[in-house]
Amino acid sequence: MADYLEVALRTILAFGMLFVAARFLGKQTISKMTYFDFIASITIGAIIANLSFNVALKTHHLVIAFTEFVLIAFFIAFLSLKNRKARKFFAGDPTVVIQNGKILEKNMEKMRYTLDYLNQQLREKDVFNIDEVLFAIIETNGTLTVLKKPEFRHVIKQDLTIAVQPEKALPIELVMDGEIIHANFVQNNLKSSWLGSQLKKRGLQLSEVVYAVLAANGKVYIDTYKDHIHSPVDEEPSE
Structure with missing residues (x-):
C-alpha cells in the first residue's frame, strides 16, 4: 500500500x-x-x-x-x-525548397525531405500545382511556408481599391458560458447597461446567452443556448 x-x-x-x-x-x-x-x-x-x-x-x-x-x-x-x-546554432536556419516553381533537390536531400512529404504539405496549403509557387521555405520548426506567384494569390480589397474601415482593437469577449466577463468590461470602459441594450434589441435575456463578443468592427456577435437548427450537421450521438 x-x-x-x-x-x-x-x-x-x-x-x-x-x-x-x-x-x-x-x-x-x-x-x-x-x-x-x-x-x-x-x-x-x-x-x-x-x-x-x-x-x-x-x-x-x-x-x-x-x-x-x-x-x-x-x-x-x-x-x-x-x-x-x-x-x-540551436534552432537552425529556414531552408528554401522551391524557388520560382523549381524544386531545389539538393536542399531537400540535406534535410532528408521527400517529395511525397513536400506534396503533402503543399496540399495542406491548398497548393496542388508546384508551378504556382514562387517560394516554399521549411521553417526551423518544420512547417512549410508558401509564397505564391502574384498571379495565383488571392485578391484583397487593396487590389480592388475598396475602402477598408480601420480596426484598432482586438475582439472583446463579453459573455462566456453564460457568465459576464466583468474584467473585460472594466478594461474597455464598457457598461453592463450597454450589453443589456444589445440583448434587448435582439429580444434576448442574459440567461439565454452562452457566448457574446464585441468584434473589432464594432459589431456584437451573440450565440444562444437554443440554436433553432432542426437538422444540425454532424450531430454527436447521445450517450
Whole structure:
C-alpha cells in the first residue's frame, strides 16, 4: 500500500513540476518545435515519467535533474533571444525548397525531405500545382511556408481599391458560458447597461446567452443556448 501511495504522491509532484516548468519556459515549448525544443521536451518528459512511477530512483535526485535541465533550457532560450548566432546554432536556419516553381533537390536531400512529404504539405496549403509557387521555405520548426506567384494569390480589397474601415482593437469577449466577463468590461470602459441594450434589441435575456463578443468592427456577435437548427450537421450521438 505504501508503494501505491508513493506513486500517487510522486505523480502529483511530477504534474505540478511539469506545469510550473511549462509556464516558466513559455508557450514555445508546447508549440511546433525546433531541434532544441524537441530535445528539451523529450528529456523533460522522460524525467517526469520516471519521477511518477520509478520508485527505484530517489525522488530528490530526479527533482534535481529536472530543475537543472529546466534551468539549462531557460538559459539557452535566453541566450538565443539575445544572440543571433546562438539562435541560429540551436534552432537552425529556414531552408528554401522551391524557388520560382523549381524544386531545389539538393536542399531537400540535406534535410532528408521527400517529395511525397513536400506534396503533402503543399496540399495542406491548398497548393496542388508546384508551378504556382514562387517560394516554399521549411521553417526551423518544420512547417512549410508558401509564397505564391502574384498571379495565383488571392485578391484583397487593396487590389480592388475598396475602402477598408480601420480596426484598432482586438475582439472583446463579453459573455462566456453564460457568465459576464466583468474584467473585460472594466478594461474597455464598457457598461453592463450597454450589453443589456444589445440583448434587448435582439429580444434576448442574459440567461439565454452562452457566448457574446464585441468584434473589432464594432459589431456584437451573440450565440444562444437554443440554436433553432432542426437538422444540425454532424450531430454527436447521445450517450
